[in-house]
Amino acid sequence: MGSRAKAILWAQFRTVRNHLPRSSKWGVVFSLLIGLIWYGGFVTLAIAAAFLMSSPAELGIVAKILSSALFLAFMYWQVIPVLLVSTGSALETKKLLAYPIPKGELFGLEVLLRVSTGIEVLLVLTGAGIGLLLNPRIPKWAPLALVVYTLFNLFVSAGVRDLMVRLFGRKIIRELMVFVFVIAAASPQLLLITGLGRKIRESLVPLPAVAWPWIAAAQLAQGRANPADFGVLALWTVAAYLFGRWQFERGLLFDAEESSASTAAPLAKSRMEPFYRLPRLFCRDPMAALVEKELRFLTRSTRFRLLFLMGFSFGLLIWLPVAFGGSGSHDGWLARNYLVLISVYALLLLSDALFWNVFGFDRSAAQVYFLVPIRMNTVLAAKNWAAVIFVLAEVTIIAIVCLILRFPVHPLRLLQAYAATLTVCLFLMAVGNLSSTYNPKASDPSKSFRSGAGRQTQAALMFFFPVTLFPVVLAYLARYAFATEWAFAGVLAFCGVLGAVLYSVSMQSAVAAAERRKESIITTLSGGESPIGS
Amino acid sequence: MDTSPAILVRNLRKVYGSKAAVDGLDLEVPRGCFFGFLGPNGAGKTTTIRMLMGLAPPTSGSIELLGLPMPDRAVEIKSRIGLVPDESLLFDHLTGGEFIEFCGRMYGLPRETARVRSAELLSVFQLDGNTSKLISEYSKGMRKRVAMAASLIHRPELFLMDEPFEGVDVVGARLMKELLLDLVRHGATIFLTTHVLEVVERLCDRVAIIDDGKIVTQGMLAELRTGSETLEDAFVRVVGAEHRTEALDWL
Numbered sequence: 095m096g097s098r099a100k101a102i103l104w105a106q107f108r109t110v111r112n113h114l115p116r117s118s119k120w121g122v123v124f125s126l127l128i129g130l131i132w133y134g135g136f137v138t139l140a141i142a143a144a145f146l147m148s149s150p151a152e153l154g155i156v157a158k159i160l161s162s163a164l165f166l167a168f169m170y171w172q173v174i175p176v177l178l179v180s181t182g183s184a185l186e187t188k189k190l191l192a193y194p195i196p197k198g199e200l201f202g203l204e205v206l207l208r209v210s211t212g213i214e215v216l217l218v219l220t221g222a223g224i225g226l227l228l229n230p231r232i233p234k235w236a237p238l239a240l241v242v243y244t245l246f247n248l249f250v251s252a253g254v255r256d257l258m259v260r261l262f263g264r265k266i267i268r269e270l271m272v273f274v275f276v277i278a279a280a281s282p283q284l285l286l287i288t289g290l291g292r293k294i295r296e297s298l299v300p301l302p303a304v305a306w307p308w309i310a311a312a313q314l315a316q317g318r319a320n321p322a323d324f325g326v327l328a329l330w331t332v333a334a335y336l337f338g339r340w341q342f343e344r345g346l347l348f349d350a351e352e353s354s355a356s357t358a359a360p361l362a363k364s365r366m367e368p369f370y371r372l373p374r375l376f377c378r379d380p381m382a383a384l385v386e387k388e389l390r391f392l393t394r395s396t397r398f399r400l401l402f403l404m405g406f407s408f409g410l411l412i413w414l415p416v417a418f419g420g421s422g423s424h425d426g427w428l429a430r431n432y433l434v435l436i437s438v439y440a441l442l443l444l445s446d447a448l449f450w451n452v453f454g455f456d457r458s459a460a461q462v463y464f465l466v467p468i469r470m471n472t473v474l475a476a477k478n479w480a481a482v483i484f485v486l487a488e489v490t491i492i493a494i495v496c497l498i499l500r501f502p503v504h505p506l507r508l509l510q511a512y513a514a515t516l517t518v519c520l521f522l523m524a525v526g527n528l529s530s531t532y533n534p535k536a537s538d539p540s541k542s543f544r545s546g547a548g549r550q551t552q553a554a555l556m557f558f559f560p561v562t563l564f565p566v567v568l569a570y571l572a573r574y575a576f577a578t579e580w581a582f583a584g585v586l587a588f589c590g591v592l593g594a595v596l597y598s599v600s601m602q603s604a605v606a607a608a609e610r611r612k613e614s615i616i617t618t619l620s621g622g623e624s625p626i627g628s
Numbered sequence: 629m630d631t632s633p634a635i636l637v638r639n640l641r642k643v644y645g646s647k648a649a650v651d652g653l654d655l656e657v658p659r660g661c662f663f664g665f666l667g668p669n670g671a672g673k674t675t676t677i678r679m680l681m682g683l684a685p686p687t688s689g690s691i692e693l694l695g696l697p698m699p700d701r702a703v704e705i706k707s708r709i710g711l712v713p714d715e716s717l718l719f720d721h722l723t724g725g726e727f728i729e730f731c732g733r734m735y736g737l738p739r740e741t742a743r744v745r746s747a748e749l750l751s752v753f754q755l756d757g758n759t760s761k762l763i764s765e766y767s768k769g770m771r772k773r774v775a776m777a778a779s780l781i782h783r784p785e786l787f788l789m790d791e792p793f794e795g796v797d798v799v800g801a802r803l804m805k806e807l808l809l810d811l812v813r814h815g816a817t818i819f820l821t822t823h824v825l826e827v828v829e830r831l832c833d834r835v836a837i838i839d840d841g842k843i844v845t846q847g848m849l850a851e852l853r854t855g856s857e858t859l860e861d862a863f864v865r866v867v868g869a870e871h872r873t874e875a876l877d878w879l
């Protein structure tokens with residue numbers, strides 16, 4: 095490793111070390127606990143993999159599952175970060191470009207940082223590798239295949255990250271990508287209707303299975319020294335390196351500000367103006383002014399726009415094929431409730447910007463809230479109202495797109511989607527207001543992809559999101575048990591009341607915390623980035 | 629001895645959407661010169677200096693620093709220039725000493741040398757009072773001082789400074805001015821942007837004024853002023869500023 099790369103890592107270490115004593119103790123303890131639970135699970139999985147791989151008697155099972163497991167590892171490493179619009183730690187190249195650092199050294203570090211998006215996979219692969227090494231029937235060189243496979247994943251991940259950041263950083267291309275996602279989501283249905291699917295399937299020559307890197311790596315990891323597998327894995331790894339390096343160098347030349355600048359002359363009046371003015375119809379200042387400011391800020395934030403667009407486009411892409419499957423049947427449970435599923439997925443994406451870190455996402459305005467003569471509960475309530483408006487807009491857009499694509503949108507299901515998301519919203523706002531005041535994290539709304547932005551946010555997503563979904567799960571259970579829609583509505587209504595009480599209590603606590611932790615919040619949010627965005 | 633200009637810019641453009649922030653800039657800064665780059669807010673000063681620093685790629689045009697083309701020889705150029713960027717390039721969760729040491733190591737100094745020089749620079753810039761204080765806890769003036777201290781650590785030949793005196797107190801500004809003049813006397817070239825015209829009058833021998841992305845005048849400082857004009861008068865005349873306060877009757 096070069097001296098400059100070492101200096102960057104040193105500065106990052108000092109940053110974390112300096113920041114820890116100044117951050118909230120509860121936040122640190124919470125992060126540690128969640129980290130222990132989450133990574134503890136994967137360590138357990140790694141140990142299980144080690145036991146399985148080390149046993150000569152289980153080689154039959156290993157032969158059956160290894161290639162699938164490696165394919166899953168690839169999917170987890172490359173796809174999940176894209177689904178969550180979160181690319182893990184990455185170099186702050188816009189700052190580091192000021193220094194004379196050779197590109198090769200920066201790329202090396204960037205590749206190393208890609209570990210941050212696949213630590214879980216790396217743990218399990220390490221366990222599997224150790225197991226293979228201990229297995230007397232496997233040659234000692236065989237686990238090296240997993241090391242090469244890891245390198246392949248790191249290079250792909252580096253390339254995918256830079257590609258996604260650039261694609262979604264460009265104004266027109268970002269919107270175009272959304273269009274592509276929506277079309278892709280609709281394609282299974284369209285293929286079924288037109289009968290094109292069968293024709294395409296028949297005309298496609300199946301790719302030889304051995305050509306895939308996970309299959310070659312699995313074969314080699316079991317000690318089968320087939321030259322073709324060596325060749326396939328080496329070729330994929332070299333190709334991944336070239337792709338990663340190419341994308342990284344293009345990323346260095348990328349000027350996000352330039353790409354996101356409008357190519358058209360500024361309009362005298364935005365087309366969104368009636369939407370921004372919406373709050374004036376329902377409430378008075380200062381609440382109306384605050385909600386309006388949130389609507390304006392969020393619609394102009396690159397990250398929020400991306401999350402909002404992905405909420406319905408990616409949501410449709412993932413859930414429609416799952417719900418309607420190859421048969422195109424509209425009778426399955428998933429097919430009947432797909433609107434709720436997509437809405438909840440959209441909520442998961444939006445929660446990063448709308449709930450968990452409301453001050454950090456708009457950090458330049460945070461100081462103003464403490465200076466102007468407005469009560470903090472008005473500020474928080476305004477942020478929450480803006481969140482509700484966007485969530486309702488998202489569900490409405492999902493329904494409209496589904497109608498355009500001729501997917502069934504039953505009024506009752508649409509009503510359920512609104513009711514379920516609003517109920518979950520109440521719980522998310524209750525938890526989010528607390529996390530926003532107790533654990534604010536400075537974040538950059540102009541960045542389309544989150545590069546980590548705090549373990550607390552990640553931990554909150556992992557832990558609290560499933561908890562906040564509990565009312566919806568309960569409502570579905572009630573409907574299943576009593577076989578009536580009234581049970582669904584009743585349980586959801588009860589959970590709504592519970593959520594409202596919880597929201598009210600948490601609001602009081604958050605307001606008190608905001609007042610008490612005023613200085614700490616402002617200091618935390620005024621902090622800039624470190625050499626590595628994490 | 630290399631006689632190429634310290635900075636040579638030809639037809640430099642930077643376009644954001646439909647707006648050219650820098651529009652066909654031609655600039656020549658001789659070596660050993662103290663060059664002031666002036667202009668009203670939003671004129672394109674920071675965009676220009678960011679392109680010179682290699683932080684933003686130009687849309688078109690060419691840049692040569694110390695006789696080397698940018699970005700082809702970027703690593704070599706960057707190792708010979710000192711930057712006092714705008715505040716966004718500081719790492720807020722490092723202490724001043726750690727940041728200066730980090731910069732030294734980025735410029736290839738051995739760790740021990742970087743550490744010793746960092747301590748000396750902290751002392752000269754009077755930032756050694758509280759060594760555990762993070763940059764995020766610094767005042768604006770202190771942030772500028774730490775940025776300037778960091779720019780000196782590798783003894784560069786050319787300095788690119790974006791508003792180096794912004795928010796700096798009188799004592800700190802005096803120290804920085806003396807230091808900069810001393811650097812120029814020893815052959816360094818300084819290119820700075822500032823709004824403080826007193827600084828320009830006192831330090832710079834050459835100036836250029838940019839307005840709306842274009843250079844409106846450049847040359848020796850004395851040539852810019854006509855008659856008994858102050859630099860402020862000359863600046864306002866050149867950029868054509870107007871004062872309209874009638875609309876604020878209610879005030």
